[in-house]
Amino acid sequence: MDYVFAVTLPIYLGIALGYLAVRLDWLEPADVRTLGKYTVRVGVPALLFKSISHQSLGAVFNPDYLAVYALGSLASMALVMLFATRVLRRPFALAALEGLGASGSNSMFLGYPIAVQVIGPVAGLALALCALVENLLVIPLGLALADAQGGEGGARLGPMLRANLVNLSRNPMIVAMVAGLMVSASGLQMPEVLDKFVAMTASATSPVALFVIGGSLVGLRLSGIRSDIALIVLGKLVLHPLCVLVLVLVFPPANLLLGTAAVLFAAVPMMSIYPVLAQRHGHERLCSAALLVATVMSFATIGLYLAWMPAHWLPPH
Numbered sequence: 001m002d003y004v005f006a007v008t009l010p011i012y013l014g015i016a017l018g019y020l021a022v023r024l025d026w027l028e029p030a031d032v033r034t035l036g037k038y039t040v041r042v043g044v045p046a047l048l049f050k051s052i053s054h055q056s057l058g059a060v061f062n063p064d065y066l067a068v069y070a071l072g073s074l075a076s077m078a079l080v081m082l083f084a085t086r087v088l089r090r091p092f093a094l095a096a097l098e099g100l101g102a103s104g105s106n107s108m109f110l111g112y113p114i115a116v117q118v119i120g121p122v123a124g125l126a127l128a129l130c131a132l133v134e135n136l137l138v139i140p141l142g143l144a145l146a147d148a149q150g151g152e153g154g155a156r157l158g159p160m161l162r163a164n165l166v167n168l169s170r171n172p173m174i175v176a177m178v179a180g181l182m183v184s185a186s187g188l189q190m191p192e193v194l195d196k197f198v199a200m201t202a203s204a205t206s207p208v209a210l211f212v213i214g215g216s217l218v219g220l221r222l223s224g225i226r227s228d229i230a231l232i233v234l235g236k237l238v239l240h241p242l243c244v245l246v247l248v249l250v251f252p253p254a255n256l257l258l259g260t261a262a263v264l265f266a267a268v269p270m271m272s273i274y275p276v277l278a279q280r281h282g283h284e285r286l287c288s289a290a291l292l293v294a295t296v297m298s299f300a301t302i303g304l305y306l307a308w309m310p311a312h313w314l315p316p317h
Helices: 002-023 029-053 065-084 092-101 106-120 124-148 151-170 172-186 192-203 206-215 228-252 255-268 283-307
Strands: none
Touching: 002 029, 002 206, 002 255, 029 124, 029 172, 029 192, 029 206, 065 092, 065 228, 065 255, 092 124, 092 206, 092 228, 092 255, 092 283, 106 151, 106 206, 106 255, 106 283, 124 172, 124 255, 151 192, 192 206, 206 283, 228 255, 255 283
């Protein structure tokens, strides 16, 4: 758990810097939104391309892991959306964003650093697989559902999904992943200069995303949204890993370390760009607050999952 603290502390510092920058009027809220667009359209695509292009094609496609992690994520999203619409009576778009928060992990910046300390090099393969599920399924589906406005939006879900599939060709994250797969399949190495440029661009993604989160917290009022924050946080830190764990127990992978990785990646807080993705619908403040609470609470929850992990799921020490 000392390592978890060492990884998480820089996250708090990045969020605090963004908060202070807006609070002290160094930047305007509109500037933070612009940085958010940069993160989604430039930084994250560079990071995904770098991660996938450096893996072998055979390693990227592991159907057992993909199925378990995808079904666990979809189950968490569906259950949170059902609770939000039927119990809390939230609009369909907001419920979809809450479901997205409960099913999309911070695999790149928190999941991988924790997993690599627990299971070693297998964490790199798990990271690439999680990136495929999150960026080809969880994020597109969550945003498509959010765009299918209102309770009657279910009738429009088919056309919205088709429209989103058409727009995938223009989504920088999807383009980056396809390009990374092509490089991986070719077996060729990128020129050193280009590889360094992509790495440099990718390295700026995490601090900028955290800065955006902090800037979005300025002026936040928690009254009236506590139940929504609780739903998102419990969905992400408790429901998501439990859904994945059940599937791992029912359909154990040949490599048990991959099962451990699946649970660990599901157990970390939601992705850093979660509030940025919610900007379009005006819920970035709620999502920023949920991310902050989840990050704080993850100290305890991740420690519990590690303590309860069966010994034969972990590499020998």
